[in-house]
Amino acid sequence: MDRLAAPTEQLIAAGSAQADVGELRAPTAEDTVDGVQPRLVAEPSTVDRLVATLGWAADLGLTVRVRGGGTKQQWGAVAQPFDLLLSTARLNAVVEHRHGDLTATIEAGATLAAVSAALADHAQRLPLDPPWPARATIGGIVATNDSGPARHHHGAPRDLIIGCSIVLADGRAAKSGGIVVKNVAGYDLARLMTGSFGTLAVIASATFKLAPVASSSRTVSIAMDSLEDAAPLIARLADAPLTPSALELEWSPARLHVRFESVEAAVVQQAAEVGRLAAGSGRATTSEGEAESRLWADYAGRRVGPGTHVKLATRPTELVPTLVRLRDACRRGAVEMAAAGRAALGVVEVRLDGSAAAQARVIEQLRESLPPGEGSAVVRQAEPELRRLVDPWGSIGDALPIMQRIKAQLDPDSRLNPGGGPGGI
Amino acid sequence: MDPQFLAELERIVGPDGIVRDDAELATYESDGLAKMRSRPGAAVLPGSAEEVQQVVGLCHAAGVPFVARGSGTGLSGGALPRPDGVLIVMTRLKRILDIDIPNRRITVEPGVLNLEVSQAVAGDGCYYAPDPSSQVICSIGGNLAENSGGAHCLKYGFTVHHVLGVEAVLPDGELVRLGGPALDNPGYDLLGVLVGSEGTLAVVTKVTLRLLRKPAAVKTLLAAFDSTEAAGNAVSGIIGAGIIPAAVEMMDRLTIEAAEAAVHPNFPQAEAILIVELDGAEADVTALFSLVQQVCTDSGAREIQVAQTDAQRARFWMGRKAAFAAMGRVSPSYYVQDGVIPRTKLPEVLARIRSLEEESGLRIGNVFHAGDGNLHPLVCYDDRIPGQPDLAQRVASDILTFCLDAGGSITGEHGVGADKADQMPKMFSATDLEAMQRVRCAFDPRNLCNPGKVFPTPRLCGEVPGPYRAHPAEQAGLAARV
Ligand SMILES: Cc1cc2nc3c(=O)[nH]c(=O)nc-3n(C[C@H](O)[C@H](O)[C@H](O)COP(=O)(O)OP(=O)(O)OC[C@H]3O[C@@H](n4cnc5c(N)ncnc54)[C@H](O)[C@@H]3O)c2cc1C
Numbered sequence: 001m002d003r004l005a006a007p008t009e010q011l012i013a014a015g016s017a018q019a020d021v022g023e024l025r026a027p028t029a030e031d032t033v034d035g036v037q038p039r040l041v042a043e044p045s046t047v048d049r050l051v052a053t054l055g056w057a058a059d060l061g062l063t064v065r066v067r068g069g070g071t072k073q074q075w076g077a078v079a080q081p082f083d084l085l086l087s088t089a090r091l092n093a094v095v096e097h098r099h100g101d102l103t104a105t106i107e108a109g110a111t112l113a114a115v116s117a118a119l120a121d122h123a124q125r126l127p128l129d130p131p132w133p134a135r136a137t138i139g140g141i142v143a144t145n146d147s148g149p150a151r152h153h154h155g156a157p158r159d160l161i162i163g164c165s166i167v168l169a170d171g172r173a174a175k176s177g178g179i180v181v182k183n184v185a186g187y188d189l190a191r192l193m194t195g196s197f198g199t200l201a202v203i204a205s206a207t208f209k210l211a212p213v214a215s216s217s218r219t220v221s222i223a224m225d226s227l228e229d230a231a232p233l234i235a236r237l238a239d240a241p242l243t244p245s246a247l248e249l250e251w252s253p254a255r256l257h258v259r260f261e262s263v264e265a266a267v268v269q270q271a272a273e274v275g276r277l278a279a280g281s282g283r284a285t286t287s288e289g290e291a292e293s294r295l296w297a298d299y300a301g302r303r304v305g306p307g308t309h310v311k312l313a314t315r316p317t318e319l320v321p322t323l324v325r326l327r328d329a330c331r332r333g334a335v336e337m338a339a340a341g342r343a344a345l346g347v348v349e350v351r352l353d354g355s356a357a358a359q360a361r362v363i364e365q366l367r368e369s370l371p372p373g374e375g376s377a378v379v380r381q382a383e384p385e386l387r388r389l390v391d392p393w394g395s396i397g398d399a400l401p402i403m404q405r406i407k408a409q410l411d412p413d414s415r416l417n418p419g420g421g422p423g424g425i
Numbered sequence: 426m427d428p429q430f431l432a433e434l435e436r437i438v439g440p441d442g443i444v445r446d447d448a449e450l451a452t453y454e455s456d457g458l459a460k461m462r463s464r465p466g467a468a469v470l471p472g473s474a475e476e477v478q479q480v481v482g483l484c485h486a487a488g489v490p491f492v493a494r495g496s497g498t499g500l501s502g503g504a505l506p507r508p509d510g511v512l513i514v515m516t517r518l519k520r521i522l523d524i525d526i527p528n529r530r531i532t533v534e535p536g537v538l539n540l541e542v543s544q545a546v547a548g549d550g551c552y553y554a555p556d557p558s559s560q561v562i563c564s565i566g567g568n569l570a571e572n573s574g575g576a577h578c579l580k581y582g583f584t585v586h587h588v589l590g591v592e593a594v595l596p597d598g599e600l601v602r603l604g605g606p607a608l609d610n611p612g613y614d615l616l617g618v619l620v621g622s623e624g625t626l627a628v629v630t631k632v633t634l635r636l637l638r639k640p641a642a643v644k645t646l647l648a649a650f651d652s653t654e655a656a657g658n659a660v661s662g663i664i665g666a667g668i669i670p671a672a673v674e675m676m677d678r679l680t681i682e683a684a685e686a687a688v689h690p691n692f693p694q695a696e697a698i699l700i701v702e703l704d705g706a707e708a709d710v711t712a713l714f715s716l717v718q719q720v721c722t723d724s725g726a727r728e729i730q731v732a733q734t735d736a737q738r739a740r741f742w743m744g745r746k747a748a749f750a751a752m753g754r755v756s757p758s759y760y761v762q763d764g765v766i767p768r769t770k771l772p773e774v775l776a777r778i779r780s781l782e783e784e785s786g787l788r789i790g791n792v793f794h795a796g797d798g799n800l801h802p803l804v805c806y807d808d809r810i811p812g813q814p815d816l817a818q819r820v821a822s823d824i825l826t827f828c829l830d831a832g833g834s835i836t837g838e839h840g841v842g843a844d845k846a847d848q849m850p851k852m853f854s855a856t857d858l859e860a861m862q863r864v865r866c867a868f869d870p871r872n873l874c875n876p877g878k879v880f881p882t883p884r885l886c887g888e889v890p891g892p893y894r895a896h897p898a899e900q901a902g903l904a905a906r907v
Contacts, residue, residue: 100661100769101798123667145614158614159586166860174860175853180765182583182797183834184572184621185841185852186879187861191585191617200613201860212667235527241641243706266708313609317527346528347608375607393611399601403613405867410860422612 008039011060015040020052023090031085033065033073034384038085045090047107047165047173047204054202055171057084063415066198068109068137072144076197076392078384080419086202088139094118095205096179103162103179105207108139119210127154127211131304139203145195148300149246149259152342158194160208166193166201169411173204181209192406199421200410214245214261218271219292224254224282227327231320233281234343238316240277242270248299249343251323256282256343257299303340307353308382310363312339314375316346322369326350329365333358350377360389367394396423426466426509430487434469434511437479442517444468453512456499457559460760460814461843465492465506470514474534474592474600474630477513481628482598484511490873493624495535495567498559500761501842503571503623503878513628515566521545522631529636530589530606535566535629539573542634551636554581557838558746566629572621574838576672576745577702579796581637583838585620592631593619596869606633618864623840624875626868640704643671644714645738648726649695653677653791656697657771659724660795663701664768666720668713672702673796679755680748680790680803687751690744693728699795700741748792749803756788756805758814762821764828765837768798777827778802785820787813799837800828826851841879849881859884 006014012024023045027038039062044050057064062083067073069089088109095105099122106115112126112133119125129148130141140146142164147156154160163177166189176189193203224230230249233256237247246259258274260267271286278284287295314322323339330337335358341348352359359382366377372395379392396403400423407414407425419425426445435443444450445467454462466489471477484491490510497504506512518534521541525531526549531542539560542553556575557563563573569591574583581587590604604616619626650656656675663670676684681692692698701717703710721729732738752759766774775791782789790803802824806817825835825848835841835848849858858880866886868874876883 098767098769100665101767102664103767145609155582155586158617159582168856168860172856174856176857176861178832178834178852180767180798180833180837182574182578182765182794182799182837184838185834185836185845186849186857187864188572188585188617188621189860189864191614192864194617195612195614212669214667238527238529239638241638241706243640243709262706262709263712265712266706269708270706311609313607315525315528315530315606318607345608373602373605373610376609376611378609378611396612397602397610399603399612399615402595402601402615402867406613406615406864409863409867 011040015056018052018056020049021056022049022053027085034079036079036081038065039083041085041087043087043090047091050091050202050204051167051171051173053086054167058169058171058415061413061415063418065417065420066139066143066202068140069111069132069135071132071136072140072146072381074382075144075380076420077424078387082418088137091204097122098179099124102210102212103181103207104210105179105205106138107205108203109137112136112138112141120213123213124210125213126160126208128157128160131300138206142194142203142206143196143198149248149342152247152344153245154211158191161190161194161206162209163207164190164193165204167204168201169413169416177207179207195422197421198417199407199425200416202416216264216267217259217261217292218267218286218288219257219259219295220271220274220278220284220286221295222256222258222278222282222284224256227251227254227320227324229281230254230256230343233278234320235317236277237274238344240273242273244270247342247344248340249348250299250302250340252338257295299340303349305338305351307336307351308359308386309380310350310352311378311380312348312350312366314346314370316344318375319343319346319348322375323348325369326362326366329362333362335359335362356383356385356389359386363390373397391424393423430483430489431467433483434467434480437483438469438471438476442470442472442476453494453497453506453514456494456497456502456504458500458502458842458844461502461505463506463508465512466508466510468512468514470517472517474518474594477628477630478594478598478600480511480513481594481596484873485597485871488871488873490876492875493566493570493628495564496538496562498563499567499571499842500763500839501836501844503840503842505843507876515564518630525606526551528606529638530633531636532631532633533565535564535569535632537565539563539565539568546636550639552639553587553634554637555584555587558749565632565634569620569629569632570622570624571838571840574794574797574799576674576794579673579794580669580671585617587635588616588620588632589635590633591616591619591629593627593629595627596871596874604633623842623879625865625878626874642707642710643702643704643738644710645700645702645732645741646718646721647692647730647741648699648701648721649693649728650697650699650724650726651695653697653775654772655725656699657775657795659699659721659726660771661769662720662724663717664796666716668716670701670717670796671704672700674700674745675791675793675795676745676748677791679788680752680792683751683755683790684744684748686754688743688747690740692744695728700745745792752790752803752805756807758806758808760804760806760817760821761839762800762802762804762824763836763839764800764825764833766798766800766828766831766833768796770831770833771795771798774800774827774831778824781820781823785816787817787820789820794837797837798833822848843878846877846879846881849879
C-alpha cells in the first residue's frame with residue numbers, strides 16, 4: 001500500500017493549505033493508543049471539514065483511527081501503527097431535537113451527558129446508559145453498540161438509531177435512513193455502522209428515537225446469599241406480568257436491581273409485587289428519589305471498575321449457570337472476578353483481574369464452555385498483553401468472510417481503523 | 426429456459442417441487458401489487474434449506490437470476506418474478522423448529538405465517554409482536570425481507586427488533602448463520618442489514634424470533650373527531666404527554682365508510698377516528714388510559730367508545746385491519762400508497778393530500794399508523810376510464826413528494842421493491858445509493874439475487890471507483906511514497 005513518508009510538520013503544512021482540511025496538529029502523549037503514536041491529529045470543527053479532511057487523507061493514503069471521548073480506544077485488537085487520529089470532539093452539536101416527534105439528530109462528538117442535558121428541556125432522553133457518560137460520545141457509543149441497564153426496556157443503539165450521516169473512506173458524505181421513526185427505504189447502513197468500530201466509514205451524526213422521561217421511579221434491590229440463588233428469582237421476575245425498565249444482576253455479593261419508571265401508582269404497585277416475588281430468595285429494599293439516584297450512580301461506578309472487561313452473552317437462562325462456572329474457574333485459576341449486567345437479556349459485563357496468562361486461560365475456558373453459535377465472550381477493555389494472548393473477539397462464525405467482503409467494498413484500501421474491527425477486520 | 430438447467434432444478438426439488446407449465450406459472454405473476462406482472466421462467470418449491478441451497482448454487486453456477494417469494498402479499502412488487510429467472514417459493518418450508526418459552530425464543534422456517542407464530546405460543550402466554558394487517562397470510566420470510574410493521578409496532582418496534590438470528594443462503598450458495606439465540610454475537614450487524622433488504626442479499630431459510638409475554642392489561646378506545654386535524658392533534662397530545670401507546674391508528678371518512686360496508690365494525694360516522702390501545706402492567710394502563718381519554722376530549726373528540734370486552738376490541742381492530750381490502754367496496758380500483766412523515770407534520774401533509782384530491786378529482790382515503798407517522802393514502806380510480814390509472818399513479822407519486830418535503834420517507838413498511846426503485850433518487854443521493862450498492866456487491870457481486878429491486882440502476886460490482894476529484898498528492902509536494 002502507498003504510504004507517505006513525509007514528516008508530521010510537512011503533512012500538517014500541506015493539509016492546512018487545503019481548503020477546509022483541519023484542524024491539524026502534531027500528536028501529544030495523550031494521543032497514543034496502545035503505545036502507538038499517530039503521525040498527526042485532526043480535530044475538525046464542522047462536518048464539511050470532516051469530509052474534507054477524510055478526502056485529503058484518502059488522497060494521501062493515510063490510515064485513520066477515529067476517537068470520540070477516548071473511553072474505548074483499548075477495545076478490540078492491539079492498535080496497529082496508523083497515520084491520522086481523527087478526533088470528533090469538536091463535532092458536538094445536538095443538531096436538532098424534534099421533541100414533538102420524539103427524535104433527535106446529534107453530531108458524533110457530543111457526549112452522552114451533554115445530550116441528556118439538552119434533551120431534558122422537554123422531559124425526554126436518549127435511553128442509553130453505557131459507562132462514562134461524561135466522556136463517551138454518541139459516535140463512539142454507536143460504533144461499539146454500547147449500552148447499559150436501560151437496554152432491558154429500550155434496546156441497544158442499534159434498536160434506537162433511525163438514520164445517520166457518514167463519511168466514506170474515500171471522503172464522500174453519504175447518509176442512510178432519515179429522521180422518521182419508521183422507514184424501510186434502502187439498506188439500513190445505520191445499523192451496519194452500529195458496532196462496526198470505525199472500520200467501515202466515519203459517523204458524522206446520527207438520528208435516534210427518544211423516550212419520554214417518566215414522572216416516577218422506584219428500584220427494588222434484592223440481596224441474595226449466593227449467585228446460584230439469582231437464577232430462580234430472575235426466572236420468576238421474567239415470567240411475571242411486570243414491566244421493569246431495568247433488571248440488573250450484580251456479583252459479588254449477589255444482588256438484583258429491578259427498576260420501574262412510569263406514573264407513581266404503577267411504580268409503587270410493581271415495586272411491591274417484586275417484593276412479594278423476592279420473599280424467600282433474598283432481602284428486598286426499595287429506594288426512590290435521591291437514594292435511588294445514588295444507588296444507580298454507585299452501580300455505574302462499580303461497572304467500570306479496574307481490570308479486564310469481558311462482555312458475556314448467553315441464552316438468558318444459561319447466564320447464571322455460566323457465571324457460576326466462570327466463578328469456579330476463576331477461583332481455581334487465581335483470577336478475581338466481578339459481574340454486572342442485564343439479567344433477563346443474558347448479557348453481562350464481567351471484570352477480571354490477575355496475571356494476563358491466568359486471565360487468558362479463564363477466558364478460553366469460558367469460550368469453550370459456550371455451545372457453538374449460542375453465546376460469546378468478547379474482551380473489551382484489557383491491557384495490550386492480554387489482548388495479544390487471546391483474540392479479543394473469539395469466534396465470529398461462518399459470516400466472517402461476508403463481513404470481510406463488506407469491509408473490502410466500503411474501505412478497499414483498509415485505511416479505516418485497520419485491524420481494529422470485529423474478527424480483526 | 427434451458428432444458429438441461431430445468432432438469433437439474435427438477436433433480437433437486439423433485440417433480441412435484443417444480444412448476445414450468447405456463448398456465449400454472451400465472452399464479453406467481455405478481456405479488457399484492459397486481460399492476461406489475463411478469464411470469465417466471467420456472468418456479469420451484471423447495472422442501473428444505475438444503476434444497477434452497479442447491480437451487481441457489483445451481484442458479485449461481487449458471488448465471489440465472491432468482492427471486493424468493495413468501496406468501497406473495499407484498500405491496501411493492503418485491504417478489505415480482507423474472508422471465509429469465511427462477512422463482513423460489515418458500516411456502517413448503519413451514520415447520521416450527523424450536524420453541525423455548527423460558528428464553529422467549531422461537532425458531533421457524535421462513536414459510537411459517539406471521540399469525541401462526543403467535544398461535545404456537547399463545548398457550549404459554551406469549552406472542553410475536555409485529556402484526557401486519559396481512560398477518561393471517563404473510564410469511565415470516567417476507568416479513569423479514571420487508572422489515573414489516575403493524576399497528577403495535579409503535580411501542581414494540583418492527584421486525585428488525587424481533588429477529589434474533591437467521592440461517593441464510595448467500596447468492597453464491599453458501600449457508601451462513603447470523604445472530605442466534607444469544608444477543609450480541611461479535612461481528613458486524615448483518616442481521617440489521619439483511620432485515621429489510623427485500624430479498625436482494627440472501628434467501629433466508631431459518632429464523633429465530635423474540636417472543637413477548639402477553640401484557641397483563643390491555644385497554645382500547647375509539648375516538649371520533651370532526652376533522653383529521655383534530656385527530657392529528659390528539660396524536661401529538663398523547664405523545665407529548667409522554668405516553669407511548671401500544672398502537673395509535675387513524676382512519677378518515679372514506680376508509681371508515683369502506684370498512685363499514687365490508688365488515689360492519691359499527692364505527693361512528695365521523696371525519697376521522699382514532700383507535701388508541703394501551704397495554705402493560707395493570708396500574709400503568711389504568712393511569713395512562715384516563716390521560717389519553719382526557720387528551721382526546723381536549724382535542725375535540727365528540728365521541729369516545731371504550732372497548733369493554735375482548736369482542737369489542739376485536740371489532741375495532743377488524744374494522745381497521747380490513748381497511749385496505751374494504752376499499753374495493755367504494756372504488757373499482759385503488760392504489761395503496763405507503764409514505765412516512767414526522768408525526769407533527771400530520772395536519773400539514775393531510776391538508777396537501779386533500780388539495781390534491783380536489784385538483785385531481787380522484788378520491789383518496791387515508792388510513793394510517795398515526796403514532797409512527799406512517800401514511801397509507803388509498804388512491805381510488807377506475808381502470809376502465811382511459812387515463813385514470815396513469816393519473817392515479819401521478820397522484821400517488823405526488824403524495825410521496827409531500828412526504829419527502831416534510832422530511833419523511835417514500836416507504837415505511839411496504840418496501841421499495843420494483844414499484845418505487847425509480848423514486849429512490851428523490852430520497853437518496855448518488856453517493857448514498859452507491860454506498861448501499863457496495864454492500865450489495867459484497868453479498869451478490871453477480872447481481873443474481875432479486876435483481877431490479879430497490880435500486881434504480883444496478884451497480885457493476887467489478888467497477889473500481891475512479892479518483893473522485895483531481896487532487897493528487899504530488900500537488901501538495903508530498904511525493905515521497907514508500
Ligand atoms: C391486505 C394487506 C395488508 C397489509 N398490511 C401490512 C401491514 O400492516 N404492515 C406491513 O408491513 N405490510 C403489510 N402488507 C404487506 C405485506 O403483507 C408484507 O410486506 C409481508 O411481509 C410480505 O410477506 P409475504 O410472505 O407475502 O412476502 P412476499 O410478498 O412473497 O415477498 C416479499 C419480499 O420478501 C422476499 N422474501 C420472501 N421470502 C423470503 C425469504 N425466505 N428469504 C429472502 N427473501 C424473501 C421476496 O423476495 C420479496 O422481496 C399488507 C399487504 C396486504 C395485501
